Amino acid sequence: MTRGHGxxxxxxxxxxxxxxxxxxxxxFGAALLPLAFGMRTYVVQSGSMxxxxxxxxxxxxxRITPAEAxxxxxxxxKDPGGTGELISHRVRAVHLHAGRAxxxxxxxxxxxxxxxxxxxxxxxxxxxxRLPKLGYVIGGVSSPSGKLLFIALPALALLALGLIRIWxxxxxxxxxxxxxxx
Amino acid sequence: xxxxxxxxxxxxxxxxxxxxLATGVILASLPSSGGAAVGAxxxxxxxxxxxxxxxxxxxxxxxxxxALHPGQTVSGSFRIANQTGVTKSILLSAEPSASxxxxxxxxxxxxxxxxxxxxxxxxxxxxxxxxxxxxxxxSATVDLxxxxxTADGDGAAAALVQVAIQFEAGSKR
Numbered sequence: 001m002t003r004g005h006g007x008x009x010x011x012x013x014x015x016x017x018x019x020x021x022x023x024x025x026x027x028f029g030a031a032l033l034p035l036a037f038g039m040r041t042y043v044v045q046s047g048s049m050x051x052x053x054x055x056x057x058x059x060x061x062x063r064i065t066p067a068e069a070x071x072x073x074x075x076x077x078k079d080p081g082g083t084g085e086l087i088s089h090r091v092r093a094v095h096l097h098a099g100r101a102x103x104x105x106x107x108x109x110x111x112x113x114x115x116x117x118x119x120x121x122x123x124x125x126x127x128x129x130r131l132p133k134l135g136y137v138i139g140g141v142s143s144p145s146g147k148l149l150f151i152a153l154p155a156l157a158l159l160a161l162g163l164i165r166i167w168x169x170x171x172x173x174x175x176x177x178x179x180x181x182x
Numbered sequence: 183x184x185x186x187x188x189x190x191x192x193x194x195x196x197x198x199x200x201x202x203l204a205t206g207v208i209l210a211s212l213p214s215s216g217g218a219a220v221g222a223x224x225x226x227x228x229x230x231x232x233x234x235x236x237x238x239x240x241x242x243x244x245x246x247x248x249a250l251h252p253g254q255t256v257s258g259s260f261r262i263a264n265q266t267g268v269t270k271s272i273l274l275s276a277e278p279s280a281s282x283x284x285x286x287x288x289x290x291x292x293x294x295x296x297x298x299x300x301x302x303x304x305x306x307x308x309x310x311x312x313x314x315x316x317x318x319x320x321s322a323t324v325d326l327x328x329x330x331x332t333a334d335g336d337g338a339a340a341a342l343v344q345v346a347i348q349f350e351a352g353s354k355r
Contacts, residue, residue: 007188014189015196022200030208052213071282072220072340074213090215092223092342093280104342113342132211 031131034060043135048107058134061125066101066118069094076125080116220340221249228260228347237261255329263321270316273309273350282341290327309350
């Protein structure tokens with residue numbers, strides 16, 4: 001009854017495995033490739049831009065001059081409150097005056113605004129795209145338990161596999177004629 | 183041979199499906215940007231003076247639209263009460279906090295169905311139009327409709343503008 005299902009299962013399993021591989025490859029490629037082009041990635045820590053950007057998302061930003069920022073863009077800047085944290089909020093007004101760019105920004109889910117300014121010759125970040133929830137994965141991998149789970153254990157498993165193979169290749173081959181009988 | 187070919191095809195199909203799915207997820211997750219997607223944030227408020235009390239009490243906001251898109255209209259109203267002992271003839275004006283919507287936000291101020299002032303925001307900065315006459319101790323409702331016309335630039339459609347409705351009063355004899 002089940003004869004002939006084996007190859008089909010193998011095909012389906014292969015398709016799913018490669019689909020998962022392709023999915024992960026593209027997502028991580030989208031997270032890592034921009035770094036080669038001077039872009040930056042950040043893990044979103046708050047829900048102030050919900051629903052456009054959610055907590056745990058990984059955002060990819062490019063550096064632009066303040067004059068390039070348009071109303072409606074999501075830009076990254078240091079907290080004008082002086083905490084040193086990076087904030088990604090939407091530009092609601094921008095005004096260039098006397099060599100400085102004056103911004104009013106707000107998170108889509110917030111009611112308060114931020115007023116801040118940067119020299120026009122400076123640079124700010126502009127969010128280009130986001131990778132939903134990938135920040136959790138990266139955050140998880142970089143945590144101590146994540147490093148153990150995703151790096152140390154696979155490394156140990158590979159080491160064990162390598163040792164097993166070395167041990168197996170070191171064993172005497174079985175004579176195919178007499179089956180190794182004395 | 184056929185099995186090898188089949189497994190290759192399955193892998194290729196799976197890989198393409200996974201790549202397509204991930205690409206779709208990224209494209210679907212692109213954060214909205216630009217004015218058309220965000221909409222303008224428009225707030226109207228009226229300040230009360232010694233002569234006139236406003237309701238909701240000033241400087242309360244009587245219109246607060248956080249996402250006014252081109253082609254949309256938002257409306258609201260407030261009451262103005264004459265606290266003086268003489269009949270007042272009130273001229274209205276609108277003073278925006280920023281000029282981004284000066285040409286594209288069209289206002290209509292009316293009372294009792296009668297239009298007092300109408301036009302784009304930049305034409306309403308000085309007191310004018312038909313006066314609103316309010317007897318001592320009486321009040322009148324002012325209705326405001328703001329229509330955002332199709333914006334020329336994408337950015338202007340996401341502007342942040344607070345508009346103060348101002349009163350200039352003269353005594354009516």
